[in-house]
Amino acid sequence: MRKSFIRTSLSNAAVYAIAIFIVIIAMLLGISIGALSIPFSTIIDIFLSQIGMASKHHIPDNLVQIVLAIRLPRVVLAFFVGASLSLAGAAFQGLLKNPLADPYTLGVSSGASVGAVIVLFFHWQWPWLGTFTLPFVSIVFGMATLFLVLLFARKVDRRLSVETIILTGIIFSAFFSALISLMIALTGEELRQIIGWLMGSVAMRGWNYTLMIAPFFLIGSVLLIVNSRELNAFAFGETVAAHIGVNVAKRKLLILTGASLLTGAAVAVSGAIGFVGLVVPHMVRLVIGPNHRLLLPLSLLYGGAFLVLADLAARTIISPRELPIGVITALIGAPLFAYLFLKRKT
Amino acid sequence: MRKMLQVNDLSYRYDNSQVLQRVTFSVEKGEFFGILGPNGSGKTTLLKLLSKELPLQEGTITLNGTPLASLSPKQLARFVAVLPQSAEAAFGYTVKETVELGRYAYQSGLLPEWTDADEQAVHAALAKTGLLTKQQQSIDRLSGGERQRVYLARALAQEPSLLLLDEPTNHMDIAQQVHLLDQLKQWTNEKRLTVVAIFHDMNLASVYCDRLLLLHEGKLVGIGEPSKLIEETTIQRVFGAAVRRQAHPVLPAPLLTFLPRIERTDVGETLSALTVTTTDEQMVVTTPKPFKVLSSAVVGAGFQWANYFVNRHVPKQYTSSDPEAEMKQYLRERSFDVQQTIGMMTAVYVEDAAFVYEKDSGVSLCVMVTAGVGNAVDVTKAWQQNASSSVGTINTMIFIDGSLTDAAFVQAVMTATEAKTKALSDEGVVDPATNTTATGTSTDCIAIAASQSGTEYAYAGSATPLGKAIGRAVYEATIQALRNYEKRKGERR
Numbered sequence: 001m002r003k004s005f006i007r008t009s010l011s012n013a014a015v016y017a018i019a020i021f022i023v024i025i026a027m028l029l030g031i032s033i034g035a036l037s038i039p040f041s042t043i044i045d046i047f048l049s050q051i052g053m054a055s056k057h058h059i060p061d062n063l064v065q066i067v068l069a070i071r072l073p074r075v076v077l078a079f080f081v082g083a084s085l086s087l088a089g090a091a092f093q094g095l096l097k098n099p100l101a102d103p104y105t106l107g108v109s110s111g112a113s114v115g116a117v118i119v120l121f122f123h124w125q126w127p128w129l130g131t132f133t134l135p136f137v138s139i140v141f142g143m144a145t146l147f148l149v150l151l152f153a154r155k156v157d158r159r160l161s162v163e164t165i166i167l168t169g170i171i172f173s174a175f176f177s178a179l180i181s182l183m184i185a186l187t188g189e190e191l192r193q194i195i196g197w198l199m200g201s202v203a204m205r206g207w208n209y210t211l212m213i214a215p216f217f218l219i220g221s222v223l224l225i226v227n228s229r230e231l232n233a234f235a236f237g238e239t240v241a242a243h244i245g246v247n248v249a250k251r252k253l254l255i256l257t258g259a260s261l262l263t264g265a266a267v268a269v270s271g272a273i274g275f276v277g278l279v280v281p282h283m284v285r286l287v288i289g290p291n292h293r294l295l296l297p298l299s300l301l302y303g304g305a306f307l308v309l310a311d312l313a314a315r316t317i318i319s320p321r322e323l324p325i326g327v328i329t330a331l332i333g334a335p336l337f338a339y340l341f342l343k344r345k346t
Numbered sequence: 347m348r349k350m351l352q353v354n355d356l357s358y359r360y361d362n363s364q365v366l367q368r369v370t371f372s373v374e375k376g377e378f379f380g381i382l383g384p385n386g387s388g389k390t391t392l393l394k395l396l397s398k399e400l401p402l403q404e405g406t407i408t409l410n411g412t413p414l415a416s417l418s419p420k421q422l423a424r425f426v427a428v429l430p431q432s433a434e435a436a437f438g439y440t441v442k443e444t445v446e447l448g449r450y451a452y453q454s455g456l457l458p459e460w461t462d463a464d465e466q467a468v469h470a471a472l473a474k475t476g477l478l479t480k481q482q483q484s485i486d487r488l489s490g491g492e493r494q495r496v497y498l499a500r501a502l503a504q505e506p507s508l509l510l511l512d513e514p515t516n517h518m519d520i521a522q523q524v525h526l527l528d529q530l531k532q533w534t535n536e537k538r539l540t541v542v543a544i545f546h547d548m549n550l551a552s553v554y555c556d557r558l559l560l561l562h563e564g565k566l567v568g569i570g571e572p573s574k575l576i577e578e579t580t581i582q583r584v585f586g587a588a589v590r591r592q593a594h595p596v597l598p599a600p601l602l603t604f605l606p607r608i609e610r611t612d613v614g615e616t617l618s619a620l621t622v623t624t625t626d627e628q629m630v631v632t633t634p635k636p637f638k639v640l641s642s643a644v645v646g647a648g649f650q651w652a653n654y655f656v657n658r659h660v661p662k663q664y665t666s667s668d669p670e671a672e673m674k675q676y677l678r679e680r681s682f683d684v685q686q687t688i689g690m691m692t693a694v695y696v697e698d699a700a701f702v703y704e705k706d707s708g709v710s711l712c713v714m715v716t717a718g719v720g721n722a723v724d725v726t727k728a729w730q731q732n733a734s735s736s737v738g739t740i741n742t743m744i745f746i747d748g749s750l751t752d753a754a755f756v757q758a759v760m761t762a763t764e765a766k767t768k769a770l771s772d773e774g775v776v777d778p779a780t781n782t783t784a785t786g787t788s789t790d791c792i793a794i795a796a797s798q799s800g801t802e803y804a805y806a807g808s809a810t811p812l813g814k815a816i817g818r819a820v821y822e823a824t825i826q827a828l829r830n831y832e833k834r835k836g837e838r839r
Contacts, residue, residue, distance in 0.1 A: 226457070229447075229450060229453070232439070232443070232447060233447055233450060235439070236444075236447070239399060239430065240430060242397075242398070242399060242419065243397060243399075243423065243427065243428040243501075244423050244427075244447055244448060244450045244451060244500070244504065245419045245420040245421075245422065245423025245424070245450050245451030245504075246419060246450065247418075247419045247420075248419075289438070289439075289440070290438060290439055291439065291443055
């Protein structure tokens with residue numbers, strides 16, 4: 001008998017240990033490789049010295065600067081964005097019982113993109129926000145979209161059924177995409193900036209952006225992970241979930257909110273990076289099975305590691321120029337997805 | 347006393363259509379309660395209201411005295427479990443993971459603990475459903491029936507007092523259906539579970555349910571034990587299909603048979619098309635189409651439909667420990683369809699059979715008798731004798747062109763027997779053991795065969811035209827057969 005997933009005899013602890021190890025390696029690689037190559041040992045020394053467990057006298061100051069002020073925030077941001085998108089994707093796929101669902105299904109990301117493009121198009125820059133105007137407006141737009149989508153879906157169907165949510169998401173996404181296209185068509189010199197943002201990037205954001213996504217990442221992740229068992233129940237359909245005692249309306253709202261917080265914040269700080277939220281949860285599911293109690297934390301870890309490595313590729317392949325990270329994730333993600341899809345068929 | 351489930355004046359509307367109207371009933375602990383009704387009668391709506399899948403509009407539902415509306419989803423799930431008609435899982439959970447979901451309602455807190463009680467409940471549910479060996483299998487690789495068992499195990503892991511089922515046997519073959527229902531029945535008998543189930547198959551409902559509720563256009567038509575509720579005219583009115591009610595062969599439960607509206611085209615004279623083939627070893631009467639038969643024959647006893655009526659000649663010293671099996675073997679060797687054949691045996695030479703056709707007074711029938719009276723007994727004195735094993739038999743077959751009720755079949759047997767006894771008496775046949783007038787032989791056999799088309803006969807007693815015709819024809823045929831038998835005996839001397 002063919003097993004539906006690959007995991008055989010590893011304990012949960014081992015599964016987590018492997019994932020955390022891969023995350024650490026990916027982050028070290030991300031910090032280490034660049035125009036100036038920094039060995040792992042130096043990076044670890046710098047970290048240890050920061051918490052007072054080693055002296056940094058023998059390390060040049062410029063290296064400490066590169067690691068702490070440039071590469072580390074970038075890697076952490078990439079991790080947060082990848083983890084958010086992947087976790088949100090896993091939750092959407094489980095809740096909507098649809099393997100093709102991804103963080104962008106609900107239209108929240110399109111809403112956030114509209115916010116960002118509006119800022120670029122009209123050159124908004126509010127003094128009290130400075131360079132934060134764009135991610136701030138973008139998150140506000142993303143949350144407003146979530147609110148509108150749910151309000152609209154509820155008007156159509158009080159039970160907020162899966163089909164209604166998906167269709168509403170499609171309607172809103174299409175409308176917002178049209179708005180973005182409209183602005184692109186009307187724009188002049190901002191074209192390159194808008195397209196660049198839309199393709200996604202975690203470059204040159206510094207700690208500010210990383211700190212901005214952190215609370216959303218924390219709240220969203222907790223909201224989703226405490227609802228793992230409910231997501232398992234939803235995989236059998238809402239009726240079954242209700243029969244075994246799940247408060248369907250409340251839990252669905254919590255899950256949608258958690259996944260949208262993650263998606264909206266990720267899009268706001270890095271643009272709409274594709275394929276992470278679709279492919280990573282699928283790969284994790286293929287390895288450890290569909291149980292959300294493992295699937296969600298592991299999607300988070302592997303999604304983060306994946307985007308850290310994708311960003312590393314984006315900035316090194318044709319260095320010193322940088323490729324948009326969305327291009328890399330799609331270049332890796334699409335063939336990988338095609339391969340998995342083919343393999344499942346047989 | 348509080349009822350397990352009490353439903354009062356329950357009504358429900360979808361937009362403009364009233365789906366349920368003032369339905370009131372109650373279910374006791376340990377009952378197996380069935381809900382019947384045609385499509386659109388409100389059965390599923392009723393069940394969805396009971397499981398709180400639909401909100402209450404009008405009326406009340408209480409579980410052990412507690413209003414359904416006041417229970418939280420988890421409280422409800424610890425009391426009521428639902429076995430869905432079918433459920434698909436998008437991803438491949440294992441059997442155990444699926445059953446573990448049944449414990450959801452017992453866990454609380456942000457990071458709930460999996461307790462020994464949870465593990466035991468899951469184990470017990472897997473054991474009860476025979477799934478212990480399949481725990482680690484993925485449910486997408488199970489058959490429909492097996493998957494249904496997994497969902498039953500999940501429902502049992504909820505340790506419910508009340509189990510709701512919506513046509514639980516939909517995706518199962520007959521063995522799986524019977525197995526599931528047997529199991530549920532056992533649990534209700536042990537008072538561990540109360541079952542409320544929608545049934546599509548009235549005969550399954552009749553056999554398993556303690557009480558039934560019949561719905562029609564959202565209204566309660568009746569409620570009661572299957573034997574009282576399942577009644578031809580009610581079912582016919584509610585379902586709009588013609589049915590006939592019969593007794594279950596083993597259990598005191600009614601069975602319904604639906605009557606298709608296919609007209610039997612062969613109305614008219616069917617007896618003239620009877621063919622009789624006689625050889626040394628057998629006489630075969632073939633009817634042009636199946637006749638409904640009530641008989642005491644070795645093969646095809648009881649009620650049966652048959653085309654072939656075999657009267658087989660066996661030697662006087664014939665013995666067999668299992669005459670039915672031996673006779674079936676005999677028939678198969680001669681290419682008879684055993685399911686379509688009535689088989690009798692006699693030591694008499696079958697060419698001595700007497701045939702009498704009766705066509706007067708509007709009744710059309712044909713009687714065949716073979717008679718041997720070496721075994722003649724006076725039944726009123728038979729208790730004085732030891733059973734005799736020598737073969738000497740009067741076999742009677744009566745073919746009637748007409749449609750007989752069950753009562754008419756039984757009366758036909760009575761009338762024919764009375765006529766046979768009179769014939770024996772008039773011919774002076776004597777029970778050699780008691781030296782009194784014989785009433786028959788110890789191994790007599792009769793078959794009443796009716797075409798079940800044309801004239802309808804409700805009765806066949808001696809006051810009716812059919813009874814009169816049977817009486818006269820059987821009397822004449824028996825006398826004739828007895829004389830043929832005596833003649834042959836005389837010849838052989």
